[in-house]
Amino acid sequence: MNQYRTHTCGALREEHIGQTVRLSGWAENIRDHGGVAFVDLRDQYGITQIVLHEENIEVSRESVVTVTGAVKRRDADTVNPKIVTGMVEVHADTVAVQSKVARALPFEIRDSKNVREDVRLRHRFLDLRNPAVKDNIVLRSKVTGFLRAKMEELGFTEIQTPILTASSPEGARDYLVPSRKHRGKFYALPQAPQIFKQLLMVSGFDRYFQIAPCFRDEDARMDRSPGEFYQLDFEMAFAGQEDVLEVAETVLHGVFSAFSDKRVSPAPFRRIPYAESMLKYGTDKPDLRNPLIIEDLTEFFRGVDFAPFKNIPVRGIAAPGAALRSKSFFERMLEFAMEIGMKGLGYISVLDDGSLKGPIVKFLSADKQAELRNKLSLKENGTVFFIADSPGAVDELAGRIRAELGRQLELIDKDSFELCFIVDYPMYHINDETGAVEFTHNPFSMPQGGLQALEEKDPLNILAWQYDVVCNGSELSSGAVRNHLPEVMKKAFEIAGYTGEALEKKFPALYNAFHYGAPPHAGMAPGLDRIMMLLAGEENIREVVAFPMNSNAQDLLLEAPCEVAERQLREANIRRRL
RNA sequence: GGCCCCGUAGUUCAGUUGGUUAGAACGCUAGCCUGUCACGCUAGAGGCCGACGGUUCGAGUCCGUUCGGGGUCGCCA
Numbered sequence A: 001m002n003q004y005r006t007h008t009c010g011a012l013r014e015e016h017i018g019q020t021v022r023l024s025g026w027a028e029n030i031r032d033h034g035g036v037a038f039v040d041l042r043d044q045y046g047i048t049q050i051v052l053h054e055e056n057i058e059v060s061r062e063s064v065v066t067v068t069g070a071v072k073r074r075d076a077d078t079v080n081p082k083i084v085t086g087m088v089e090v091h092a093d094t095v096a097v098q099s100k101v102a103r104a105l106p107f108e109i110r111d112s113k114n115v116r117e118d119v120r121l122r123h124r125f126l127d128l129r130n131p132a133v134k135d136n137i138v139l140r141s142k143v144t145g146f147l148r149a150k151m152e153e154l155g156f157t158e159i160q161t162p163i164l165t166a167s168s169p170e171g172a173r174d175y176l177v178p179s180r181k182h183r184g185k186f187y188a189l190p191q192a193p194q195i196f197k198q199l200l201m202v203s204g205f206d207r208y209f210q211i212a213p214c215f216r217d218e219d220a221r222m223d224r225s226p227g228e229f230y231q232l233d234f235e236m237a238f239a240g241q242e243d244v245l246e247v248a249e250t251v252l253h254g255v256f257s258a259f260s261d262k263r264v265s266p267a268p269f270r271r272i273p274y275a276e277s278m279l280k281y282g283t284d285k286p287d288l289r290n291p292l293i294i295e296d297l298t299e300f301f302r303g304v305d306f307a308p309f310k311n312i313p314v315r316g317i318a319a320p321g322a323a324l325r326s327k328s329f330f331e332r333m334l335e336f337a338m339e340i341g342m343k344g345l346g347y348i349s350v351l352d353d354g355s356l357k358g359p360i361v362k363f364l365s366a367d368k369q370a371e372l373r374n375k376l377s378l379k380e381n382g383t384v385f386f387i388a389d390s391p392g393a394v395d396e397l398a399g400r401i402r403a404e405l406g407r408q409l410e411l412i413d414k415d416s417f418e419l420c421f422i423v424d425y426p427m428y429h430i431n432d433e434t435g436a437v438e439f440t441h442n443p444f445s446m447p448q449g450g451l452q453a454l455e456e457k458d459p460l461n462i463l464a465w466q467y468d469v470v471c472n473g474s475e476l477s478s479g480a481v482r483n484h485l486p487e488v489m490k491k492a493f494e495i496a497g498y499t500g501e502a503l504e505k506k507f508p509a510l511y512n513a514f515h516y517g518a519p520p521h522a523g524m525a526p527g528l529d530r531i532m533m534l535l536a537g538e539e540n541i542r543e544v545v546a547f548p549m550n551s552n553a554q555d556l557l558l559e560a561p562c563e564v565a566e567r568q569l570r571e572a573n574i575r576r577r578l
Numbered sequence B: 001g002g003c004c005c006c007g008u009a010g011u012u013c014a015g016u017u018g019g020u021u022a023g024a025a026c027g028c029u030a031g032c033c034u035g036u037c038a039c040g041c042u043a044g045a046g047g048c049c050g051a052c053g054g055u056u057c058g059a060g061u062c063c064g065u066u067c068g069g070g071g072u073c074g075c076c077a
Helices: A109-114 A117-122 A131-153 A194-202 A241-258 A274-281 A298-302 A327-339 A366-375 A394-408 A450-456 A486-495 A500-506 A508-516 A528-536 A566-571
Strands: A020-032 A036-043 A046-053 A064-073 A088-099 A176-178 A186-188 A207-216 A227-237 A270-273 A294-296 A314-319 A346-350 A383-388 A419-423 A428-430 A437-439 A466-471 A474-481 A521-524
Touching: A020 A046, A020 A088, A036 A064, A046 A064, A109 A131, A131 A207, A131 A227, A131 A241, A131 A528, A194 A207, A194 A227, A194 A508, A194 A521, A227 A241, A227 A528, A241 A419, A241 A466, A241 A474, A241 A521, A241 A528, A270 A274, A274 A294, A274 A394, A274 A419, A294 A394, A298 A314, A298 A366, A314 A394, A327 A394, A383 A394, A450 A486, A474 A528, A486 A500, A486 A508, A500 A508
Parallel strands: A046 A088, A270 A419
Antiparallel strands: A020 A036, A020 A064, A036 A046, A064 A088, A176 A186, A207 A227, A227 A521, A294 A314, A314 A383, A346 A383, A419 A466, A428 A437, A466 A474, A474 A521
């Protein structure tokens, strides 16, 4: 028998009545009634009420105690239906204090989520005692276990790749680690195992995966850790886009349905071409819970004599029932439009009798009015909002109006996970500032049409075998069919302004390896932290990480980054700046 | 790095137009209480109002600087 416990604090039920048991845990709360006292004993698994009598020694809140005693049925009027052990209680014969609380608690454990974040992080070990905080971390363990099992079931091999590796020339800022043995040289922590997993494909590993730590020295966001985060990184040989998407469907549908009661998009998820997504949703991260669709009305307004819509792209969003909304709703929408930089927000409502109403109606002939209703399937009490702006801005603005309408009109179904793939990303785009042609997403992607497309098509019209997974408006992952052919790589980089030597210099290992027989391959890397946030219903990424850094990339608990000893600097061949 | 918001008791927060000794709740300490489960009751301790400087007879309150925290944009192949 274990010296500390026979059961956990979440285990006892009516069937244990009469047994003598031993429990250990933290004294979450103590209710002292003079002759009798009640202690809520807590561990990871639950809470059991302990009954103490006067001869028992003193216990203070949050100290660790071991209690031995008989399990008894609670009187009917003292049953606690809020906890699973609420039918019973343990009448303590002996109480041993294992570890006292010797310092004032910085906050109430059960209320820790409402405490200032830096105080929580400095005492994260106490914050994590709160079941509401701890449960997310337990869930994370179950999710990673599920993902691992699923990937293995699908024939993937888990392979660890280096943490100390080479700095990568593209992408985010690297975290650098000085070399002791090689003066003036540095390792870098990997931004992703990208190169390694592609090399594994060349080595003949057929299906690779890893729950991979990734490091990027970029500033934090609410949904983005500073420093480090995890991806379910995977790559498949002899596979194309559809093969990868099918794996993603299986795994993501599996994980969302296994750990949530919400509705999950059934496979196959919708494949939405990038261009269509930009037009219909105004973003490449559409929240498909929002039923509103953006329509292109540029052609419609070409012949209409309304100055603000002249010679610029116009979009329309038909919102059913919006015409019944109060004046303040329209004012809020206008205010929002002004905030995001629009000059106004035109709209036309359909009244009960089918007639149109709104400041712009008078510019439309009867025919045009009918055409508009028809084009947008406008019903009675619906309102169409117009967004007109420069070609570079109109889609994003329309997307933000669509999202705001979804919120204001409460069209978002909070009980579903809507997953989709965005496909057919353009291979290149023009950098607005420099006018140069750049890779849109990822230089490793295979262009659709291969070498021929690169040689013959306008670079801006070339699509890539590049795809994103989106869930409820947040990007879970991007991935691609990789470019495994040196001559195609060379051409692709040339178009983006690099010489062949530059490519060789930037990615020597990969470029070289591809000269020795590389299989066609494709992959993806869904972000584990994002998946966790969606499953746990958390807005802040720190709530799904056991020991998160603050938004300023500091570990307040262990105090990293920190000064190091002079000797350490010397060994690392680093001199303090004078 | 730019911009926005917030710093008052251990915690969460009030604090009027600048005006006596800066408050509440929870927590903590002591006492009372044999059926509570956010137990209850009584009493008490606990504050350089983030820091520095200024305006003023007088600053938690107004102004400036700075430090800390959060958000957002840049950035994130």
